[in-house]
Amino acid sequence: MVDRIADPWGPRTPYGPGERWPVRVDTFLADGHTEADVRRWVPSASILHSNGDAMDIAVVDDRIVGVRGRAGDRINHGRVDPKDLYGWQANHSPDRLRRPLVREGDRLVETDWDTAMGRIVARSKELLDGPGGWGHFGFYTSGQLFLEEYYTLGVIGKAGLGTPHMDGNTRLCTATAAAALKASFGTDGQPGSYTDVDHCDAIALWGHNVAETQTVLWMRMLDRRRGPNPPAMLAVDPRATPVAREADVHLALRNGTNLALLNGLLREVIHRGWYDEAYVREHTLGFEELCQVVEDYPVAKVADICDLRAADIERAAELLGRSERLLSTVLQGFYQSNQATAASCQVNNLHLIRGMLGRPGAGLYQMNGQPTAQNNRECGADGDLPGLRNWENEEHVAELARLWNVEVDRIPHWAPPTHAMQIFRYAEQGSIKLLWISATNPAVSLPDLARIRRILAKPELFVVVQDLFLTETAELADVVLPAATWGEKTGTFTSVDRTVHISDKAVEPPGEARPDLDIFLDYARRMDFRDSDGNPLITWTGPEEVFEAWKECSRGRPCDYTAITYDKLRTGGVQWPCTEEHPDGTERLYTDGVFNTDPDYCESYGHDLATGAELLPEEYRAKQPGGRAFLHATPYQPSPEVPSGDFPLLLTTGRTVYQFHTRTKTGRATQLVHAAPESWVELNPADAEGLGVGEGDLVRIESPRGVVRARARICGVRPGVVFLPFHYGYWDATDGAGPGEGRHDRAANELTITAWDPVSKQPIFKVAAVRVVKEADSGGRPSPAPTVGGSAPPEGSGIPATVGGPAAEAPSRGE
């Protein structure tokens, strides 16, 4: 038995380069159940992070009792992340929404579906009537719904209402991954495969605390590290995360300076002749410009900008430059920071100039944080067109119009799709009058929460929230729709490495809760959306029909699903593209060094990375990419907000291994709640001493936008930097008398700045200027921060270890 709270990564199964990663099946069954009394095992995959781990849901008497990893799946080989082991228990939580709610004055009251949907439809029809009616609608969805739900929502929004105001919280999570992949390679989609871990000889983790965000991917890396001929490891992160502690080289750079570091590293790689000249010549464009830009970043200058030792930068360059099979992974440390797209493109550049793509071990993950972020991007429920189509390419839009049988100009393609921050701005100004939020919680997850609360509370804004619980956002809604979740509905979703899994319905949802797909279909029916021939726009009634329709939409595009079926997925995950020619899917993209940059095929004609200015189609054509990838380069610019006299410290935010997103589910699973019950703030010992703050002291963190109170953990964050976990909102806060009173002082986003990357429009969560003031002594009580992960205290601190005890015991067995 393993206590997977005390040891989130479980036992090691070491293996060598090129070998198959050994199987280790993790199981957790609650309430004394054993595998013998499980009636049904229902196929599914993880919905609490983006790794795509396959698992079976254990069902006894029509009730979920646990989960077991799928031994034969290509991604996890049986392993399960602790969030997945325990998180499903939230499905049974007594405070699940069971009936729709509608606002009566200042209260939300229970009602029936007809009344709730009737209100939404009445308001919708009223708004749609008249020129520009489409512009009053905004949809803000998730990275946690299924492909079928996103595609249906995309068709409703883009072909039914005709609004460009659709986005997902993937804007906070993975928008930069998409932007960087499009910019460098022509279309979205990961070049690599998770099996690249099995083959690589070096792993570089760029702002990616994979040990806490995708634990199973980290187990794979750790197992390689414990086996023969282990890969070298580089970590770039201002915190002493488990990844940083494991790495051979750790660059704890100043927040907001990623691009300067990458410019310097690329300069070293080029100067030392570690690049692949033939690959550059045959498969890339822009090498000379890249050389010119990075020439300005000698190591000494970079060391100064990033506050690093020059020798460490040189060691990192050598590790990268001398490797033969380099694997890179990029996440929020880059995506939610200054010059996000430019810095992420520089990682692509590193792989391009070294020819490190399209073969085993030479891999690149522009990661996702959320489980279904990839699907949102593919299906067009966010700021993209379905099938990774280019909104500026008239033929691409015409294809969609033919597919949906609607007039071309009903599909909004005259300007870029509206990104989330702009949707909220239009709502703030009053031109968006109906905002439909599904499966996400912007009142905790967006920057500058006081502003977001003001917007959501505006009486003239009609807010619909579709979720499992009365979240911080749902509290502010006009209509709340109770949704079914994972295990209670059927659909598919796709991991970072393009592996599609099916998640089957295992049990009935509670009360009158409905699958998100059914809610969207009900809305479409009541709105009576029609195609050009007067027939219903949406004819699907269930998930498999939507999947079949989606396959047609994906045909011929990079994310081609045409040879995938539900039945095939029930036997295991399949990587897209999967076509008649490649019926078993495709492990790696760009194996021939030919990229999706053809002007008739690409997803974007490109942007200036410093301003976000769009390049014109004719300019793009004039480059004659001919299947070559683009090497983009940009000079470093300081972040919009840097420390000042009043606010001398830099705030960064991030995750703990025990919680997901805004804890809507993980905050309702006992083992996870006990492991990380409340927020904390991490301080470096030197900063803490200067502030007179000791372990566990209550401190106030202030930015120009708000205040957060938390108990201090003195640990390994870099000097000058303060860390707050972003998960904690106030639905379970006990302080304060009621809404608005003393409850709004624990979400990290009270402090963050409204600013975003010019290309990906991803908010800059990782760089805000703050000050820290001590409020009260700890009285000997340590901070509630877990002792596992980035918040681990120094050795010998005497702080009791985070453990789960008998309630968290989960067996792991080998082959």
Add this chain to the structure above:
Amino acid sequence: MHLAHYLGLLHKAQERLGDAFTEVGKAHGDEPDIFHTCERLAKQCRAHAEKLGPFARRYAEDAPAEPDRLHSELFSGTRSGPIGLLRDLQDLYLMAAQCDICWTVVGQAAYGARDEDLLGVVKACEQETAIQLKWLRTRMKQAAPQALVVAE
């Protein structure tokens, strides 16, 4: 040689554009991308003006009297609201367009004068001005449908 006059025209146009970027950014501070990008571009314009300074002084030595009505006023303050934003960005666009064509004209003159140093400055700066135009176009294109058809 009249080059000094056009250098002066461009120099002043860059300074005015820098000031206008700052003003528009501040006036629309509730649009964070406008604010942050305008700040950045204002700095870029001032850097352009600074680079032109030495050339303007050098060529001024053998320049005849300045012709009439060389300079023109393209910006007279900001407006508010979504349409105001659109209109302010349009002002910036016209001012940047004036700089853009001045760079072309000055670049041609630099060839004629066999002035490699000036040509170097033109080549570096005209690219940045071209991007400024593109950004303004991109942002106006994004804002126009909502501002002109949807907003009340």
